Amino acid sequence: MNTNTNPYYNEKTMLFFNGKFKKAATTTTDLYGQTLHYGYGAFEGIRAYNTSSGTKIFKATEHYERLKKSCELINIPFQYNIDELIERSYELLEVNNLTDAYLRPIVFCDPNMSLSKPNGVNIMICAWKWGTYLGNNLLNLAVSSYCRPHPKSIKIEAKVCGHYINSILATNEAKNKGFDEALLLDTDNFVAEGPGANLFFEKKGQLFTPQLGNILPGITRATIIELCKKLDIKVHEGQYNLEQLVDADAAFYCGTAAEVVGIRAIDEKEFQLDWEKSLGKKLQSAYKNLVLEQELVLQNQ
Incomplete structure (x- = not known):
């Protein structure tokens, strides 16, 4: 090499x-x-x-x-x-x-x-030294033909090397179609997560995120939920179908590598809420303040 x-x-x-x-x-x-x-x-x-x-x-x-x-x-x-x-x-x-x-x-x-x-x-x-994994622009996602592994087939909550073949396949499929990244469903066709990031979506001023069990329990995901409590943002954890996600006002991915990045569209259907006015944007700023230890900025938002 x-x-x-x-x-x-x-x-x-x-x-x-x-x-x-x-x-x-x-x-x-x-x-x-x-x-x-x-x-x-x-x-x-x-x-x-x-x-x-x-x-x-x-x-x-x-x-x-x-x-x-x-x-x-x-x-x-x-x-x-x-x-x-x-x-x-x-x-x-x-x-x-x-x-x-x-x-x-x-x-x-x-x-x-x-x-x-x-x-x-x-x-x-x-x-x-590595920049933001998914970049800083809003993402165009493709719903993947690959689903997340069934939790009875692997330890879904473990961050294991071999599990990421699933992520590689989904990512490459999306990029080969001209999209920025993939979105994976679980084996019951509920929305799961990205290949390397957890998902949140906004509807009527509240946030929704897939429940644990079929997704990796992300540390950034947990941090976002903690921030929501500080910012008095209601978060629901549950099972959501693709129609509920597509009908949302806005959405974002989060992860250690990705940090917080907004989503523009799912299979070319764009979210209607301006990202700059979304809860995701507010949390993107709050997360950056938190990791940089700028707590006073967070409290004053």
Whole structure:
């Protein structure tokens, strides 16, 4: 690989691997690993922000606790101390001279060609400067022909490597049709989520979001619900069909990588409420204030 053109690291980039800081360009892993062959691993996406009080990793504890839970749900041993992982994450940002950054911890397995428990487990944390994943423009979504996996077929609440094949297929299908991103339904044809983000929609001054059970319990999703309580915005969690979504006034996606991004249309049917006047826009601003620790701005909105 030509490290001079790699968007994630260069010859100076350091990562954290099994207790040590190593150069990303020269660190290797085994090609017979169980995670490489079967997708048997768990990961997280975390953001750090350059706040008024220095670089802060947003909800680091919640993310690493979810990483631990994901591993436990799929029977991968997790013997790491969360406080130490957070400390190493800050050190990683420092050695790479990063302030605003995206961090990717991943727990992956040793060589094992059987469909059995891991022979051994590894952890890696890397970081890079990354803009908003879905951009800053309003999104045009396509309803995907792929649905979210049935919760009885996988641990839907675990952030597992192999689950994201579903996301890749849905995203590529949408982009090949000229759309910005996909929208997935669940196996009962209720609205679920995006390939890498949770969904909210607005109707008559209130917000609605798919209930847990068929979606990833997003940390940003939970943060948005917390913000709604502070801003006195009513939020409903339930099962909603596509007709209810299309008939909404406005909608948005949210996630660690995407942050908060508005949706223009579903299958070319545009939402009628001006995004600048929507609850999503208000929450987009409130979320940015929160992660940048500009709490006073949030309280005065």
